[in-house]
Every structure is written in C-alpha cells, then in structure tokens.
Amino acid sequence: MRGVLCTNCVRLAETVLAMVAGITMNGASNGVRKRVETQMGATSGMSGDGKHIILADPRGFCAGVDRAIATVQTIVKTAHPHSGLPPVYVRRQIVHNRHVVDDLAAQGAVFVEELSEIPDDAVAAGVPVVFSAHGVSPQVQAEAKRRGMFIVDATCPLVSKVHREVLRFVREGYEIVYIGHRGHDEAVGVVGESPEHVHLIEHEDDVADLDFRPGQKLVLLTQTTLSVDETAGVVAALKKRFDWIEEPPSSDICYATQNRQTAVKTVAERAQCVVIVGSANSSNSVRLMEVAQEALGERGRAHRVDDAAEMDPAWFEGVDTVGVSSGASVPDSLVDGVVEALRPLGFTDVSYVETVKENMHFVLPAALRKREGSAGKRPE
Ligand code: SF4
Numbered sequence: 001m002r003g004v005l006c007t008n009c010v011r012l013a014e015t016v017l018a019m020v021a022g023i024t025m026n027g028a029s030n031g032v033r034k035r036v037e038t039q040m041g042a043t044s045g046m047s048g049d050g051k052h053i054i055l056a057d058p059r060g061f062c063a064g065v066d067r068a069i070a071t072v073q074t075i076v077k078t079a080h081p082h083s084g085l086p087p088v089y090v091r092r093q094i095v096h097n098r099h100v101v102d103d104l105a106a107q108g109a110v111f112v113e114e115l116s117e118i119p120d121d122a123v124a125a126g127v128p129v130v131f132s133a134h135g136v137s138p139q140v141q142a143e144a145k146r147r148g149m150f151i152v153d154a155t156c157p158l159v160s161k162v163h164r165e166v167l168r169f170v171r172e173g174y175e176i177v178y179i180g181h182r183g184h185d186e187a188v189g190v191v192g193e194s195p196e197h198v199h200l201i202e203h204e205d206d207v208a209d210l211d212f213r214p215g216q217k218l219v220l221l222t223q224t225t226l227s228v229d230e231t232a233g234v235v236a237a238l239k240k241r242f243d244w245i246e247e248p249p250s251s252d253i254c255y256a257t258q259n260r261q262t263a264v265k266t267v268a269e270r271a272q273c274v275v276i277v278g279s280a281n282s283s284n285s286v287r288l289m290e291v292a293q294e295a296l297g298e299r300g301r302a303h304r305v306d307d308a309a310e311m312d313p314a315w316f317e318g319v320d321t322v323g324v325s326s327g328a329s330v331p332d333s334l335v336d337g338v339v340e341a342l343r344p345l346g347f348t349d350v351s352y353v354e355t356v357k358e359n360m361h362f363v364l365p366a367a368l369r370k371r372e373g374s375a376g377k378r379p380e
Contacts, residue, residue: 050348053339054270056263056325057352062256063360064156065095065329068133069104071154071365075128076107082125086110089118090130091140092185094154095329096282098306115143128152128367134185135159137192152367158224158254159186165248166193169219175212177201177238177245179231180223181283187223204237218245224254225284225328227261229291255360256328257284261291263355267323268295270353273315274302277334278327285327292323307334308341316345 061069072094079087087108093101094111101111112118118129128150131140135155144151155163169176176198180187191198198221199210212218220238222231231253238245268274274292278285285304292302300319305311316322322342326335339350363369 051319051346052321053342053347053350054267054321054323055335055339055350055352056260056267056323057354058256058259058263058356058358059325060328060330060332060335062254062328063358063362064133064158064254064256067362067364068094068130068154068156069100071152071368072104072109072130073107074364074368075130075152076104076109079108082122082127085122085125085127088128088130088152089122090132091115091136092132092134093281094130094132096134096285097279097327097329097331099334100329100331115140115147115149118147118149120147123147123149126150130154132185133159135163135189136185137189139192140189150367152365154365155189156224156254157362158252159189162190162221162224162252163193165221165252166190166198169221170194170197172217174217174219174246175199176219176221177210177242178221178223179226179234184223184225184283186225190221190223201234204233207234207237207241210241212242214244218242220245220247222252223283224252225257225287226253227257227287227291228253229261230287256358257287259356259358260284260288260325260328263353264288264292264323264325265295266353266355267325268292268302271296271319271321271323272300273319273321274300274323274325275311275315275338276302276304276325276327277307277330277338278304279306279329280304282327282329285330288325288327292325305338308337311338311341313345316342316347322347 072088072090075088088110090104090109090111092111092113094104105111115129129144129152131151131153133154133156166176174197178187178190178198178200180190180200180202182200182202187200191200201207201210220235228251264274264276274296276285276289276292278288280286289302289304296302301315303311303315324335324338326332
C-alpha cells in the first residue's frame with residue numbers, strides 16, 4: 001500500500017529500499033509532488049487524487065552524448081568569428097536526436113552528411129570539424145587529414161574502445177564477428193577499420209551465412225548500443241556454430257544502454273502504458289520502446305515520440321499509471337514536456353524509480369583541450 005509520505009519517511013524509505021532491494025527511489029523533477037515508489041505497490045492500492053506517472057531513472061543523456069554536445073557548444077561559445085564562415089561543422093548528427101541537432105544548428109553549428117560538403121575556405125580558415133559520438137571509419141579520418149581539416153573527434157570513448165579492439169584482434173590474426181545494425185553510423189565506422197576481417201551480423205539467421213574453418217582465431221564484438229538481452233540469441237547461435245569463438249575481456253555493450261533498459265523494464269512492469277522520448281533513428285530509443293512493450297505484455301502499449309506534441313490522448317484512456325523514459329540522446333526538457341502534457345489528462349502524481357546511480361563522465365576531446373590551452377589557436 002502506498003501513500004503520500006513526509007520528508008523523513010521518504011528518506012527512511014529510500015535508505016531501506018536501497019539497502020534491501022538495491023534500488024533507490026527519488027522525488028520527481030519539475031517541481032511536481034513527490035511520491036515514493038516501492039518494489040511492490042506502484043500499480044495497486046495507491047492513494048492520492050491523481051493518476052500516476054513513473055519516470056525511469058537512469059534515462060536521457062549518457063556520458064558520451066553529454067560530451068559530444070558539450071564539445072560543439074564549447075566550440076560555438078569560444079569561436080573566433082571568421083567572416084562569412086560558421087563557427088563549426090559537424091559531420092552527421094552529433095547524436096541521434098532531432099531536437100539536439102536543431103538546437104545546435106540554431107546556435108550556428110552547420111551539420112553536413114559528408115566532409116566533401118565543407119568548403120575549402122572554411123578548411124583553410126581552420127573552422128573545426130566535429131566527428132559525432134558514433135565515430136567514423138579510417139577512410140573518413142584519412143579524407144579529413146588529406147584536406148588538412150582541424151578535426152575535433154567527439155567519438156564516445158566506449159565506441160573508440162571497440163575500434164581499438166578491432167585493430168588489435170586483426171593484428172593478432174583474428175576474424176571478427178561484429179553484432180550491430182547495418183547502416184548505423186557506429187557499425188559503419190567499426191567495420192570500416194578492417195572491412196575484410198570484420199563480419200557484420202544483425203540476427204540469429206545471419207549466423208548460417210558465416211563460414212570459418214576450425215582453428216581460425218575468432219572473436220565476437222558488439223555495437224555499444226545493443227543490450228545483453230538483445231544480443232543473447234545471436235551470441236548463443238554463434239557459440240553453437242563456432243564453439244571456439246572468443247569474447248573480448250570486457251563487454252562492448254555500454255553501461256548506459258543496459259541501465260536504461262533495466263530501468264524502463266522496472267517502470268513498465270508497474271504501468272499500463274509507457275512513453276519513450278527519442279528519435280526514430282536512435283537505436284537505443286527504439287530498443288527502449290521494445291523492452292517496455294515486452295514488460296507491458298498484454299496490459300498495455302509502449303509508444304515512442306520525438307516530443308510531447310506527438311502524443312495521442314487516446315493512448316491514455318483507461319490508464320491509471322504511465323511510465324516515461326528517454327533515450328541516451330534526449331534532453332530532459334523533452335521529458336518534462338511529456339509530463340506537463342499528461343497533467344491535463346489527470347496524471348498529476350509523479351514519482352520516479354532509480355535502478356542504479358550513474359557516475360560516468362568523459363572529459364572533452366583532446367583537440368579541444370589543447371585548443372583551449374593555446375588560447376584558441378589552431379593546433380598543429
Ligand atoms: S550510449 Fe554508451 S556508447 Fe553510446 S554515446 Fe552513450 S555512453 Fe557512449
């Protein structure tokens with residue numbers, strides 16, 4: 001049975017729950033009324049006069065996205081104006097979120113699909129070119145170098161780790177089976193490290209197309225934005241067919257992906273509807289929606305929206321509790337917008353469930369730190 005608790009009760013409940021269940025509970029952001037969620041009582045026996053929103057925590061920005069956005073913002077803020085030239089070019093979407101990209105574009109950043117779109121006079125003037133959090137292939141690196149571009153590489157360090165693994169394993173004579181999404185920027189970059197030795201597969205069925213002789217050194221790598229659950233079937237199929245296949249010393253799957261999926265699952269188990277904020281081309285946002293749907297089962301539907309404007313009030317008819325989460329590239333202001341939009345529909349009681357506390361932080365890219373240290377001069 002849940003009820004509205006005083007501050008001391010909330011603190012006591014948080015402490016006990018953190019100790020007993022390994023899950024900490026927090027009041028919601030956005031100035032809304034606090035409630036405490038317990039492992040048992042979120043969907044039954046609630047007191048209070050409103051319907052319920054449960055926010056998943058962790059949700060939203062991960063350390064890699066935070067760093068990539070801060071990289072572009074730092075350049076924009078510290079840029080020395082070149083006449084008629086933008087402060088920065090960014091190759092591809094810095095992160096897979098339309099709102100983030102639109103916001104940075106409004107601040108002056110220019111987004112291009114390929115380096116060939118960047119004019120020579122901008123290169124000559126030393127306008128920085130940022131590589132996105134998803135990373136690039138060596139071919140893109142080589143083109144930038146050939147043209148003498150001032151590159152600021154915002155590739156997430158966890159993605160860079162997979163690039164380094166590819167190079168190391170290839171040096172040691174391995175063939176690499178890489179589980180990833182064909183066409184995703186991260187997969188394109190990783191496969192590009194050694195296209196002849198990296199074999200991209202997406203599904204269990206793809207395993208049948210692989211052919212390695214016994215004794216061939218074989219290792220398995222994965223796209224960071226897949227989860228352990230998501231890859232389990234493919235990994236099992238690979239191990240069945242190639243029982244000598246090795247895995248890297250530490251998993252490539254990113255902490256943020258796993259944490260957000262665990263949190264949304266916990267929330268979905270207590271709700272009859274889940275809203276995931278995130279763009280359609282964000283693989284971790286789409287996967288969050290799938291995880292939420294699996295946890296909801298027949299009890300309800302999970303929906304993905306770019307922002308509150310895409311929500312349909314009909315989704316919430318007959319619903320008492322809505323779970324809300326967001327992908328790793330989504331600013332929390334968009335989640336706040338969803339919470340605000342649900343308020344007129346009677347969802348005035350907001351709480352959140354924290355399944356783990358994240359403390360990951362990445363420093364800005366080296367090129368930017370050097371640039372700041374040299375008072376804005378273009379590094380050699
Ligand atoms: S989801 Fe993980 S791998 Fe991707 S940018 Fe964020 S921290 Fe890096």
